Amino acid sequence: MAKAYYCTGNDCYKEGNRLSGVEYLIVHSPAVYPAVIRAVSGSNNWYKRWNKPGVEKLVHGFIDDTGVYEFAPHTMACWQIGDSWGNKNCIGYELCELDTREEFEKMWENAAAHYAALCEKNDLPPERVIGHYEAHEKGFASDHSDPAPYFKRFGRTMEDFRSAVRAALGGASAAADAVPASETYTPWAHGTVVNLEKGDLLNVRTGPGVSFGLLPAWPKLAEGNEVDVLARYENGWARVSIRGAEGYVNARYLDIRKQYAVWVGKAANLGGSRLNVRTGPGTGYGLLSAWPKLSEGNLVDVTGESKGWYQVRIAGKYTGWVSREYVIPSP
Ligand SMILES: [Zn+2]
Structure with missing residues (x-):
């Protein structure tokens, strides 16, 4: 997915300061349109322009319609937002300004998926994905308007972008929910x-x-x-x-x-019959020969549980299994 194009020639990269934490994920756009400049392709790409001394800025990467390109590791503090707290506590990418709707939609999809992955990795909700201008409103960034004008050109807002990130995350969560507990x-x-x-x-x-x-x-x-x-x-x-x-x-x-808190249970709700005690948790197991049946009101120690069955200890020494439906806590 993301490809590493580390800007080792950039002064910020050479300084190599570490992030203190990741509190926000910043969305930038370079504000050079109508110039269309991609991350690493084309003769005048961002990698070429930033991988050298004297640039005085750096972000964690650039995203365009062809993919995600990492310019610095996620542990590095980048000169991205004109504020020292912001630079030390945020990860940020530039979204390349493209020309056509088709190019824009591809970039948008790449960016939403990547910010969703960053949310997962850093345990941050989509609300922590903010534009440069929103970071300024919160008081930890220089006064820039990006990426609002770029998004506006295609009828979108930062709120729309957060929704896209939420949708990308939602897919992952729905899948996790569908998987039973391990x-x-x-x-x-x-x-x-x-x-x-x-x-x-x-x-x-x-x-x-x-x-x-x-x-x-x-x-x-x-x-x-x-x-x-x-x-x-x-x-x-x-x-x-x-x-x-x-x-x-x-x-x-x-x-x-793991620790089961042993409790005292009572055979109940038998409707006049006796409760089978089996050698394992299921009707496929045979009856426990030492103590094959319990009668209504008999007391047992409940020592474990599996698949709708209780593991019980009878008379302090015989261990067997009974259906959970017929054992209630003894007061
Ligand atoms: Zn910016």
């Missing part, structure tokens, strides 16, 4: 928040991905906070319970300890 913990596992950078907080969202909003009841967790972990998803997110509020966090920041 592991469920029942009743729960214990999770401790770990691996955060110093001073960072962990976002708790309403769904498994950065395109979901923050959980109103409990939007952030700190290093060392403890949660109950209910499920883990194949996209690397986990569903957690925080004092009764259920939300989702990136499981990269959880130390999960």
Whole structure:
């Protein structure tokens, strides 16, 4: 997808300062139209123009109708926005100003997909994708209007661009949702928040991905906070319970300890018959020879759970499995 064309000859690149964090993803356009200049193709391309001393600016890359071109690594602070906090805390790309509607739409699609990927990678919602002029309104950028005039020429706005990014992310989230949990913990596992950078907080969202909003009841967790972990998803997110509020966090920041809290259950709702105790979680397993049946009201220790079945310990020593429908907590 993105190709590396690092501007090693650029003064900013040579200085090589690192970003302190990634708070915003900035959208620029060079404001040279009617000149049409592409990222790396054509005799007068941006790579040629910026990969040399004396340019006094740099962005993380350029995007045009042919693709995404990285001019600097995502860890580098670029001279992109005329403000030192902005330069140290933002990733930014220039969207090449093209001529025809067809060229513009291709560039737009490449850019939306790339900013969606940047949102995923940096755990940022699409609201953090802003134009240079919006960064100025927020007080951490020079007074430029880009990319608004460029977008306007094709009847678009930054709000439209964020919608496109949201749609690109939505596709990924819908796919993640469609995939069943890779592991469920029942009743729960214990999770401790770990691996955060110093001073960072962990976002708790309403769904498994950065395109979901923050959980109103409990939007952030700190290093060392403890949660109950209910499920883990194949996209690397986990569903957690925080004092009764259920939300989702990136499981990269959880130390999960599987532990079943053993409880006392009672055979119930048998309707006059007896409950089969099997050697495994399913009717395909045979009856447990040491204790094949339970009667209404019998007590057991519930020691685990799988696929709608409880693992039970009977009389303190026999371990078998019973259908979850017929066991209730003993008061
Ligand atoms: Zn700009």
